[in-house]
Amino acid sequence: MYIFERKARFYEQQHQRKADRLIVISPMIDARAQPVAKRLGIETYGDSLDVEIG
Numbered sequence: 001m002y003i004f005e006r007k008a009r010f011y012e013q014q015h016q017r018k019a020d021r022l023i024v025i026s027p028m029i030d031a032r033a034q035p036v037a038k039r040l041g042i043e044t045y046g047d048s049l050d051v052e053i054g
Helices: 002-015 033-040
Strands: 022-025 042-045
Parallel strands (some): 022 042
């Protein structure tokens, strides 16, 4: 999660754009990563069909 968050911030710097949402979609997200993702503002989903649009 930390690496993903750093990549998102790097993208924002390189393209002078703010990411609206940070989303990780994976059926195998470690339970220890969930609180980290929440603290970093990253949404986690087990399947792409679970992603809420809007």
